Amino acid sequence: MEHVDAIILGAGAAGLMAAIAAGRRGRRVVVVDHAPQVGSKILISGGGRCNFTNTGTAADRFLSANPRFARAALHRYKPSDFLALVEKHRIPWHEKTLGQLFCDNSARDIVAMLLAECQAAGVTIRTGVRVTEVSKPGRFRVVANGRETEAPALVLATGGLSIPKMGATGFSLDLARRFGLPVVEPRPGLVPLTFEGEMLELMRPLSGLSLPAVARFGKTPRFPEAVLFTHRGLSGPAILQVSSYWQPGQAFSLDLLPGQDPVALLLARKQSRPRAEPRTVLGEFLPQRLAQALGGAWFTGTEMANQPDRALRAAGEKLRALPLAPSGTEGYAKAEVMLGGVDTAVLHPDTLQARSVLGLFVVGEAVDVTGWLGGYNFQWAWASGWCAGEAI
Numbered sequence: 001m002e003h004v005d006a007i008i009l010g011a012g013a014a015g016l017m018a019a020i021a022a023g024r025r026g027r028r029v030v031v032v033d034h035a036p037q038v039g040s041k042i043l044i045s046g047g048g049r050c051n052f053t054n055t056g057t058a059a060d061r062f063l064s065a066n067p068r069f070a071r072a073a074l075h076r077y078k079p080s081d082f083l084a085l086v087e088k089h090r091i092p093w094h095e096k097t098l099g100q101l102f103c104d105n106s107a108r109d110i111v112a113m114l115l116a117e118c119q120a121a122g123v124t125i126r127t128g129v130r131v132t133e134v135s136k137p138g139r140f141r142v143v144a145n146g147r148e149t150e151a152p153a154l155v156l157a158t159g160g161l162s163i164p165k166m167g168a169t170g171f172s173l174d175l176a177r178r179f180g181l182p183v184v185e186p187r188p189g190l191v192p193l194t195f196e197g198e199m200l201e202l203m204r205p206l207s208g209l210s211l212p213a214v215a216r217f218g219k220t221p222r223f224p225e226a227v228l229f230t231h232r233g234l235s236g237p238a239i240l241q242v243s244s245y246w247q248p249g250q251a252f253s254l255d256l257l258p259g260q261d262p263v264a265l266l267l268a269r270k271q272s273r274p275r276a277e278p279r280t281v282l283g284e285f286l287p288q289r290l291a292q293a294l295g296g297a298w299f300t301g302t303e304m305a306n307q308p309d310r311a312l313r314a315a316g317e318k319l320r321a322l323p324l325a326p327s328g329t330e331g332y333a334k335a336e337v338m339l340g341g342v343d344t345a346v347l348h349p350d351t352l353q354a355r356s357v358l359g360l361f362v363v364g365e366a367v368d369v370t371g372w373l374g375g376y377n378f379q380w381a382w383a384s385g386w387c388a389g390e391a392i
């Protein structure tokens with residue numbers, strides 16, 4: 001039997017950060033992961049360049065049943081703290097847009113940095129191992145590949161359910177339930193949306209087309225970013241963002257001409273271009289393929305002069321707030337994150353320790369805290385992992 005101070009399940013972003021923080025404080029830490037390598041999701045993140053944080057990090061950029069919960073951890077470990085680590089390791093980085101920080105070269109730099117920090121902190125990492133038993137006879141006891149390890153602290157850091165083909169599992173959620181912690185029902189987030197029927201007929205031929213728009217669901221934040229048509233519906237950053245807020249059976253809206261007054265534009269064109277076809281007029285403001293599709297779907301008659309003002313107003317309203325009711329999402333296979341997770345009501349916000357089980361911590365995506373697209377999810381993983389590591 002091996003005795004250590006902490007066992008961390010999951011060698012991803014949050015687990016490695018927890019290990020580094022605890023190891024630096026002299027704690028003996030063992031991290032176990034079933035994948036053959038550490039940080040698989042870090043490696044594929046940000047198109048291979050890892051959008052490792054966002055300078056605009058604030059609790060209101062996260063979804064949770066308790067929107068205030070993330071505040072404490074995000075305040076204790078900030079984007080500037082992670083950036084200091086990146087700079088200490090001389091990793092070249094750049095800011096893209098909207099405060100998103102990426103590696104210049106490769107996400108591999110971030111994984112190498114975390115491994116170097118783990119090594120310096122004396123952390124033991126075991127990859128490619130199967131955890132067959134987790135119990136708490138007194139201390140926590142974990143059996144992995146037949147080896148028994150015991151510790152007074154156990155960190156659940158196996159992430160969420162997105163991209164199961166990369167080995168994502170609900171292990172942390174299952175264990176949390178076994179220890180009596182409630183779980184907010186998980187669902188895919190930051191995920192492409194699918195459509196059916198006439199709407200899909202309209203969208204499918206536009207597959208590959210991208211345009212700037214503003215997506216919004218009800219009174220939730222507006223997302224002014226790109227929208228991409230796919231063969232199943234819609235994707236692109238604006239859609240991924242709104243997907244996390246969207247509720248099945250309901251519609252969200254797209255402003256296709258952000259910052260413009262489409263009703264006024266169409267009425268003015270009726271005067272200034274009376275002989276033009278509506279689809280040609282739409283082509284002044286929208287990509288040609290989309291203008292052709294919408295012109296065909298929304299207008300009858302050939303010339304602007306023949307369009308009743310009422311029809312132009314209705315079309316203008318749709319350009320300003322096109323109501324779209326998806327039939328579903330592309331699911332965990334395509335989702336960047338999992339929404340929901342271990343209920344924050346049972347965790348201490350400063351340490352991520354369970355209120356009812358001394359020594360049990362839950363960090364990263366397994367917690368019911370999910371960020372917007374743009375580096376927020378890694379910042380949550382670093383911050384929650386660091387807070388747990390400081391408390392072990």
Ligand code: FDA
Binds near residue numbers: 163
């Ligand atoms: P993470 O998933 O990183 O780690 C969990 C670890 O647990 C894995 O190593 C896994 O192998 C292991 N594990 C799982 N089940 C296990 C079991 N049963 N036994 C043992 N080990 C087990 N975020 C962001 O901020 N910027 C970005 O650029 C991106 N890009 C991005 C791209 C894509 C394609 C995806 C899918 C996701 C992103 N994300 C992102 C989200 C980000 O990757 C995610 O939020 C964090 O990796 C979560 O960190 P965790 O440590 O919680 O889980």
